[in-house]
Amino acid sequence: MTNIKKVSELAGVSTATVSRTLKSPDQVSEATREKVLEAVKAAGYRPNWLASSVKSGRSNTIVVLVPNLVNPFFMRIIGGIEQAAQEKGFSVLLGDTQGSPEREHEYASMVLTNRADGLIQLDHSFPFSAADADLAGDLPMVSVCERIHSEKKYPVIELDNYAASRALAHHLLGYGHKHFAAIVGQVSSQIYRERLAGIRSVLQEEQIPFEQSQITGGAYTIEAGIAGIAHLLSLPQRPTAIFCFNDDIAIGAVHAIKKAGLRVPEDISVVGFDNIKVSAFIDPPLTTVDQPAYDMGRRAVDVLVSQIRGEPLARSKEVLPFQLIERESSGPAPV
Amino acid sequence: MTNIKKVSELAGVSTATVSRTLKSPDQVSEATREKVLEAVKAAGYRPNWLASSVKSGRSNTIVVLVPNLVNPFFMRIIGGIEQAAQEKGFSVLLGDTQGSPEREHEYASMVLTNRADGLIQLDHSFPFSAADADLAGDLPMVSVCERIHSEKKYPVIELDNYAASRALAHHLLGYGHKHFAAIVGQVSSQIYRERLAGIRSVLQEEQIPFEQSQITGGAYTIEAGIAGIAHLLSLPQRPTAIFCFNDDIAIGAVHAIKKAGLRVPEDISVVGFDNIKVSAFIDPPLTTVDQPAYDMGRRAVDVLVSQIRGEPLARSKEVLPFQLIERESSGPAPV
């Protein structure tokens, strides 16, 4: 272990001077600076990050809690987080929770133990358990996509889900659809409520019924899309247009519809949310709502870091713009 | 900041006793243990991770270098890494390099500065630059999928690419194909060479020509698959079977072939590598080679952690089994 002391001896100066040479070179004379830098090089010295962090009390690290690593939508968010974090001198600790409260708790505790300075929550079950009530006290935390259930207000970066689902509904209405259905993701969530409310508001304006039996699903997975179609095709009134609450669900739905011998969009139109990469390349390409995932990640870091620095935050809710991407999985209602 | 001293005062004992109560409770009498634990609870004390790590000199953290977060294959590996790391008490720092040598360098340096104890490389360009020659000296490091170019031998967890591509080639030969092509990923890589060698070996046995003009591509992306098809369809002799070097390329290829008015597999068979989730649900479902990504991640952690602990490693190369998944994107050669 080559430490600062060894370098100081090598350069014939004090350890303080070595430290200064590296942290604030302008406080050191040209001559000694050169001497020190040479010694640093000769010794192959790198300052021990752990030691500096103990002093400052800050780890310049943030934890990202994500329910599922394989969802490309989350990963695009994390890409934005990573980029922004690096620009600000922060590292990213990955917290794959798999939806487990114990794991969430464990990762959240890292902030309490100075292992990290703050938390970005891509899941939405915080505060996880009763055991975390204390812990939730004063954590620097930002939520992406989903508001956090807690007395304390945490900032949130989200999409205008209400408006986005209204846009999708109008898009499908424009094609003359009258029989709708939805395959949703996690039910106990803000997203679920807002998107459903958006759809309902439009259909009510048009006096089109939308019953509970037309809503199915429960997970953001391809399998949920397949199972959802199985259910919906068994209904007495088969829907001609289906809202899928993310693109994975939509991919499963398209797959199942085609497997059942029906066509997309001639028999059934399918629309999704997220605009993941592959959505443009399946058959048919998916009509979906583009979410600026990368930017959401970047903004989350901005907000979190100012929280960590104790700066007052301008607004606690940030709504990013969406974009309706019309592709070929939606079309005129069958006659 | 509630520190160990505050707790010791609250419990009326020394800081050493508090420390012991938490680290090795059996060295403390029942009575004082209870007293201390009560004080810990009352103060809401959590040991400062940074401080303990300075002492031990180990951060129990590993860095994962990944070229691209959106590739679901990598993310499955990282899922395995995360799981195994957590079981062993390690945290995972995410290093999204985007293929940039500067970033790779920066992340690799973290190990030198005690910010992390070791490195898992999912990319394969180490040692990144000349500047890293020193750095490469004695880094605990494991490579997944791809051997590292360096004098020093680093352990590697990989697939038997040679055998896997031979299996694919035999599969296609069994369907009577005689005109082959390949859309490859990164060219300067072990994977490229091994897979191509596997294909070549089988085709040579059958006296089937395989020229350089039948090999195209250069990136592991959907776009590369599309561009590859554009090239291959322009050849005088159109191939009837195409090896894609990952599923993303294959998805692009299938998309482009259908867009050109041809059918998969009736006109052209397409096979991939990786078996990412969505491959089973596109139209047609993809014939591909399943790589045990999750297990690869787990094994990588096993090997890395024993390296960190200074244990001698049994073997420096570990080859995991593959599985040929036959689906509907491959079929009889057109007559």
Place this chain on the structure above:
DNA sequence: CTGTTAGCGCATTCAC
């Protein structure tokens, strides 16, 4: 501009 001193929070000697 530079060296000395002190201390971050904790864990590990070594005494008792």
Place this chain on the structure above:
DNA sequence: GTGAATGCGCTAACAG
């Protein structure tokens, strides 16, 4: 079984 003292590696305050 417990406490006092020491030091991890580094940086900040204070002298000079």
